Amino acid sequence: MNESGPVLSNEPISAPAVKRRRPALRVLGTSVTQLSAIKAAAEEDLGLDLELITLDGTEAQRRGALHPESFDVYDQWFHDIDLIWPTGSIQYIDINRIHRWDEINALPKTGRLKPEFPRARGGDPAKRLFVQLDGSLGDMASDRVSMVPTVHNADSFAVVGADAGEVDSWAALLDPAWAGRVVLQADAAIGSLDMLLALEASGELHAGDLGDLTLEEIDSLIEKLRGYRDRGHFRRFWSDEDEAVDAMMQDGPIIGSLWWSGVTRLRSMGKEVTMVTPREGYRGWFGGLALSVHVDKWLKDAAYDYLNWWLEGRPGAIMARSGAYMANPDAVRPYLDEAEWDFWYEGKPAGDDIRGQDGSILYARGSVREGGSYQQRMSRVTVWDTVMNEHNYLVRRWEHSLEGQG
Structure with missing residues (x-):
């Protein structure tokens, strides 16, 4: 302060920086894929906080169908889609945002690994994969899908x-x-x-x-x-x-x-x-990842990051050690040693102890x-x-x- 009074400044007063923590991505699923190793790897690779909501299959179905506001990503089985899709609780997925879509093999897209193989009875994943022009689900290819195919067995x-x-x-x-x-x-x-x-x-x-x-x-x-x-x-x-x-x-x-x-x-x-x-x-069963109808803005980008991460290979290797397969096996191979790949995917005698x-x-x-x-x-x-x-x-x-x- 000087004799004529306080010195005033036109410079704005800076408020203390407040670091806002983004909300955790909430993933609803079952113990089949809701593993501590999956959570740790995803958080490490993506820099996201994950909240895994782990229920038995029936309770996950009910929550998925009735309470889409309670989760962001639905990690479940393809046959569940017959119950979930009609309720409007999940939104379509744009395959142009799925980086490794073309690497996913023919099984979930056509219902068989090779054309000469017969299609099995029941909830063939291909029959509820693609979103059709009228909003229904079917096996006619489109650029919109109900789920991203992931683990199966x-x-x-x-x-x-x-x-x-x-x-x-x-x-x-x-x-x-x-x-x-x-x-x-x-x-x-x-x-x-x-x-x-x-x-x-x-x-x-x-x-x-x-x-x-x-x-x-x-x-x-x-x-x-x-x-x-x-x-x-x-x-x-x-x-x-x-x-x-x-x-x-x-x-x-x-x-x-x-x-x-x-x-x-x-x-x-x-x-x-x-x-x-x-x-x-x-x-047989086939699993996949779907998006809640309520997911938008930053959470939607984070959810797509999570969907893409599942096709990057590391989670497929984790699931292989639980006996499950991934929809794009070639991405998994670099994350398994030779003995693991030969045992789990090739059906060969284990060249070393399988852990x-x-x-x-x-x-x-x-x-x-x-x-x-x-x-x-x-x-x-x-x-x-x-x-x-x-x-x-x-x-x-x-x-x-x-x-x-x-």
């Missing part, structure tokens, strides 16, 4: 604590020799297919279309399920992978539904488990993956996980039966 069932050498049919799930030691998936859309495959293989039920039952065929399925349940044939019905692993860790020989990620978890815990190669073929993501030994040197190579296994999918036209009726009757209500 050919699943069957597992044998724990016994020699699996003689087990080569889905019918084993209903064999009286295993009574009281059978576990089955509780999810109606998936567990029903395991049960149907077993009933078909044992000659107890023959559906016109295994992937789309009529009301009468659903009633027949539930009657069979209830009969086996009432006779004490099933030890447990499981809803998520933690329950599946817990069921398989119980004493005594056990047989039943299991995902490959469950196999690797059990093996990492020292449990000897074998996935059966059924002569009737596998039940899981945590470093534990899953398969000893010289072991061969059950079912063979990627092409051999995926070409033998006989039915895809699906949402049938009478899905609501199936779910209602299936869940009531598991609860003992008939």
Whole structure:
């Protein structure tokens, strides 16, 4: 201050810098892909904060369909799209913003790895991949898709604590020799297919279309399920992978539904488990990533970054160590060593011990993956996980039966 008063300045007063933290990208999915290793790798590579919302399949479906404001990215199975798309809870994806779209192989785009392979029954991913001119989903190619295809596999069932050498049919799930030691998936859309495959293989039920039952065929399925349940044939019905692993860790020989990620978890815990190669073929599933209808502005850019990251190779290698395949395998190969690639994708004897993501030994040197190579296994999918036209009726009757209500 001088004698004439304070010195005034026209310069603006600078406010203290405030660093605004961008919100976390919220990803809704299941334990199949919601792994701590995936979260850590994505945050490291992308500089994003991720919030993984991990639910069982049914609860993830419900939240995906009814509460799109609660998530940004939907990480689920392609057959779920039949439930989610009609609700308007997810928006289309522009394939021009997917950097490695052309590297994705033919399986999710056409329903088969090679033209000469037959298309399996059920929820073929290609049938709900492309957004058509009228807003419906189909397999006619366009530049808009419902999901970015990512992880997938050919699943069957597992044998724990016994020699699996003689087990080569889905019918084993209903064999009286295993009574009281059978576990089955509780999810109606998936567990029903395991049960149907077993009933078909044992000659107890023959559906016109295994992937789309009529009301009468659903009633027949539930009657069979209830009969086996009432006779004490099933030890447990499981809803998520933690329950599946817990069921398989119980004493005594056990047989039943299991995902490959469950196999690797059990093996990492020292449990000897074998996935059966059924002569009737596998039940296939395909996963992908979708965008909530509410995602826009910065979050939309971040979501596309996350979708693109899944096709960059590193996450595919993480998922390979859980037994799953990636839609663009060539991007994965540089992130696996030669022994890993040969074992998981080529079906060759392991040139070294095969380790899981945590470093534990899953398969000893010289072991061969059950079912063979990627092409051999995926070409033998006989039915895809699906949402049938009478899905609501199936779910209602299936869940009531598991609860003992008939």
